[in-house]
Amino acid sequence: MKVEEKLALNAIKNHDESHIVLDEEACARCETRICIRACPAGLYSVEPATNKVIVDHSGCLECGTCMVICPLDAVTWRYPDPGYGIRYRHG
Amino acid sequence: MSDGEELDVVVVGAGCAGLACAYELASNGLTVAVCERGDVAGAKNLTGGRLYLEPLKDLCGDLLEGAPFERTVVSESIVLTHGDASTSIRLDHGVGEDRPHSATVLRAKFDQFLADRAGEKEAFVMGEQRVDELIREDGKVAGVLVAGEEVRAKVVVAADGALSFLAVEAGLRKEREPRHFGVGVKELIKLDASLIEERFNVAPRQGAARMYMGDVTDGLPGGGFLYTNRDSISIGVVVQMDAMERRGEEDTFNDLISRFKERPDVAPLIRGGETVEYGAHLVPEGGFDALPELGIPGLFLVGDAAGLVLNTGNLLRGMDLAMASGVLAARSIIEFREGDPGCPECLDHYKKSLADSFVIEEMRLHRKAPKILSNERIYKVYPPAVVDMLRSLFEVDEKGEGVPVKRAVKKMRRTVGTWAAMRDIMRILKL
Numbered sequence: 390m391k392v393e394e395k396l397a398l399n400a401i402k403n404h405d406e407s408h409i410v411l412d413e414e415a416c417a418r419c420e421t422r423i424c425i426r427a428c429p430a431g432l433y434s435v436e437p438a439t440n441k442v443i444v445d446h447s448g449c450l451e452c453g454t455c456m457v458i459c460p461l462d463a464v465t466w467r468y469p470d471p472g473y474g475i476r477y478r479h480g
Numbered sequence: 481m482s483d484g485e486e487l488d489v490v491v492v493g494a495g496c497a498g499l500a501c502a503y504e505l506a507s508n509g510l511t512v513a514v515c516e517r518g519d520v521a522g523a524k525n526l527t528g529g530r531l532y533l534e535p536l537k538d539l540c541g542d543l544l545e546g547a548p549f550e551r552t553v554v555s556e557s558i559v560l561t562h563g564d565a566s567t568s569i570r571l572d573h574g575v576g577e578d579r580p581h582s583a584t585v586l587r588a589k590f591d592q593f594l595a596d597r598a599g600e601k602e603a604f605v606m607g608e609q610r611v612d613e614l615i616r617e618d619g620k621v622a623g624v625l626v627a628g629e630e631v632r633a634k635v636v637v638a639a640d641g642a643l644s645f646l647a648v649e650a651g652l653r654k655e656r657e658p659r660h661f662g663v664g665v666k667e668l669i670k671l672d673a674s675l676i677e678e679r680f681n682v683a684p685r686q687g688a689a690r691m692y693m694g695d696v697t698d699g700l701p702g703g704g705f706l707y708t709n710r711d712s713i714s715i716g717v718v719v720q721m722d723a724m725e726r727r728g729e730e731d732t733f734n735d736l737i738s739r740f741k742e743r744p745d746v747a748p749l750i751r752g753g754e755t756v757e758y759g760a761h762l763v764p765e766g767g768f769d770a771l772p773e774l775g776i777p778g779l780f781l782v783g784d785a786a787g788l789v790l791n792t793g794n795l796l797r798g799m800d801l802a803m804a805s806g807v808l809a810a811r812s813i814i815e816f817r818e819g820d821p822g823c824p825e826c827l828d829h830y831k832k833s834l835a836d837s838f839v840i841e842e843m844r845l846h847r848k849a850p851k852i853l854s855n856e857r858i859y860k861v862y863p864p865a866v867v868d869m870l871r872s873l874f875e876v877d878e879k880g881e882g883v884p885v886k887r888a889v890k891k892m893r894r895t896v897g898t899w900a901a902m903r904d905i906m907r908i909l910k911l
């Protein structure tokens with residue numbers, strides 16, 4: 390099962406605005422790009438046309454892994470606004 | 481809420497720490513509000529998991545009366561994995577419904593139950609209330625800001641979980657270091673209760689817990705877990721965050737979990753089940769030596785926010801430590817209710833009672849665990865050595881020969897009989 394299929398099972402209400410913002414300049418010089426592998430939801434990727442690292446906040450599990458693991462402090466992260474984001478039905 | 485009036489306590493976070501704290505406070509007549517960012521208690525929370533009940537008998541006995549436990553754990557296994565083979569040690573113990581030692585829980589249900597109990601004691605548990613900032617006055621914390629609105633209280637209890645933005649804001653945690661966290665990822669699989677009972681050889685309401693070590697995490701420090709719930713299975717992995725940093729290849733958490741589920745010794749257990757949820761959460765794993773200061777005047781850290789988690793490889797305990805710390809913080813506040821619970825002495829009282837409790841005692845006892853468990857040999861070298869040795873004991877080759885016990889042991893000794901290995905093993909045994 391692909392991770393996108395699993396995310397589709399979750400109860401989630403995505404905000405239009407992202408609660409995760411990346412420092413593009415830092416990402417451009419980042420050697421590890423560890424966020425891509427570390428995000429359990431697979432929301433980080435490299436945009437092929439520009440080679441830029443991007444994050445798709447919809448589907449975020451709000452674990453905070455990306456913020457903590459980023460070696461360049463490039464992830465500005467907050468909890469989504471009340472009423473939005475993941476809602477665990479089981480947990 | 482009482483408009484403009486100052487509360488005795490505002491608790492941030494309706495997880496098990498915050499709710500146990502609020503219940504204790506409200507039971508003793510203090511005015512308390514719990515601000516939770518999720519719609520309801522538990523909406524944002526995820527655990528393995530099982531709750532160890534023995535340590536909470538005195539502290540939370542009343543609160544846990546009638547709690548929606550999934551199953552009482554009566555069957556425990558430690559499984560060493562290597563390729564398509566594994567070796568397990570299993571304990572089936574005689575604990576029953578009447579004498580549970582630990583029970584599996586699902587947080588959405590469990591936290592809602594705790595919130596209802598706290599509500600019965602007249603604590604205000606409020607969803608969709610994200611605390612954004614602390615209010616500080618005269619050198620102490622005097623409340624919190626929620627969407628620009630002030631919520632004032634004599635004390636604030638930060639029960640805001642592993643990422644605790646409040647602990648960071650208060651300067652109690654300078655930085656969140658990857659080496660102090662594990663990343664936990666879990667899938668919930670619906671499965672008929674009768675199938676669970678058949679496959680795990682347990683009676684109704686009884687269940688199993690399995691911990692996996694070895695290539696389930698691809699040899700990274702961490703492990704896999706499997707818990708049976710009433711009519712579902714919790715399966716997942718926890719991996720030390722800084723180990724992921726050290727690793728080069730492309731391999732995602734979903735790959736790990738998918739391979740875990742496909743293992744020949746796991747797949748039959750979950751066959752026919754349907755995945756209904758996929759989640760992730762951090763686990764504070766820094767242990768005793770990474771504990772922050774437990775507060776500043778007017779602010780108390782409890783549970784994950786204070787880093788109170790014990791991981792010894794075969795045990796992962798956070799919920800009982802969270803609930804115990806919540807109750808102990810409440811009791812210190814109650815002790816100072818006539819005076820000023822925001823004074824430094826009240827905080828000292830909490831620190832002392834926590835230090836005297838099983839929470840800190842256990843963490844101190846296992847203070848070396850994080851270091852020992854970060855040794856990759858434990859995951860990469862020993863599980864294959866043990867599995868291979870046992871395999872050779874049971875195999876008969878095409879020449880019709882089995883492997884003499886002596887040779888099998890000798891072969892294992894070549895991998896694990898070195899000084900480095902002896903040292904590792906002694907350390908593990910000391911955990």
Ligand SMILES: Cc1cc2nc3c(=O)[nH]c(=O)nc-3n(C[C@H](O)[C@H](O)[C@H](O)COP(=O)(O)OP(=O)(O)OC[C@H]3O[C@@H](n4cnc5c(N)ncnc54)[C@H](O)[C@@H]3O)c2cc1C
Pocket residue numbers: 492493494495496497498515516517518521522524525526527528529530531532609610611612639640641642645663664665666716717718760761762763782783784785788789796797798799800802
């Ligand atoms: C995969 C995994 C497996 C685990 N297995 C086990 C196990 O088997 N047994 C065990 O005992 N422990 C286990 N643990 C650890 C255990 O889950 C935690 O230690 C426990 O949940 C901590 O409880 P808490 O109340 O401190 O924090 P949490 O349960 O995280 O609660 C924090 C609460 O605060 C809220 N919050 C956060 N910030 C704000 C804010 N700014 N404003 C308002 N609300 C906020 C959150 O929404 C949440 O409700 C496991 C953890 C993981 C991730």
Ligand code: SF4
Pocket residue numbers: 411415416417419420421422423424425442458459460461462463464
């Ligand atoms: S978010 Fe951090 S880890 Fe990811 S590419 Fe940017 S700098 Fe690197």
Ligand code: SF4
Pocket residue numbers: 409427428429430431432444448449450451452453454455456760
């Ligand atoms: S918080 Fe977790 S799920 Fe969300 S983007 Fe970061 S790593 Fe991925």
